Amino acid sequence: MITTTTGERTTGYLPPWAAEDPSEQDLLPDEMAARLAGLGHVAEFPGPAGLEILRAGITFTPHAAAPEPAIPVATVWVADAYQIADLDPTGPAEIVQSLRSVADRLDHVAIPHLNDIRAAWTTHHTYRTGARP
Structure with a gap:
């Protein structure tokens, strides 16, 4: 009042x-x-x-x-x-769905791909003295 x-x-x-x-x-x-x-x-x-x-x-x-x-x-x-x-209400629901999609891509595609790339790099790359690991 x-x-x-x-x-x-x-x-x-x-x-x-x-x-x-x-x-x-x-x-x-x-x-x-x-x-x-x-x-x-x-x-x-x-x-x-x-x-x-x-x-x-x-x-x-x-x-x-x-x-x-x-x-x-x-x-x-x-x-x-x-x-x-x-x-x-449909706007936040669409944002939630988009965020879930991004999280799934990160979790199931990007992270495994990054792990594979890093493993291959570590296997095939020789570090020089003073080089960054």
Whole structure:
């Protein structure tokens, strides 16, 4: 609930996943529209420990002005500054499938191939003194 100094009240649904409660009292009446436009709920899902990659979040801006979506959407930050935003549920599902495909290629093709190449290199290469192993 947001209440102005003149008693005007605006209430809305606070999702249980929201990181913060935006309730406020004693807001000046002429600030209500801007406050509602900037109101949003966020749930964040961090990426792998210590890395700023593949983190995600769900955002909901109920009073968003067009063309911003006024329903919950997902955002995936592939890297620190690169994001894929305003995803409906099929968007993250497609990203998950792509990541599984990449992981499978790394696990079943790239890693075995790298191991074979390194083994062949070690077998057929003679290190010189001072050469890098």
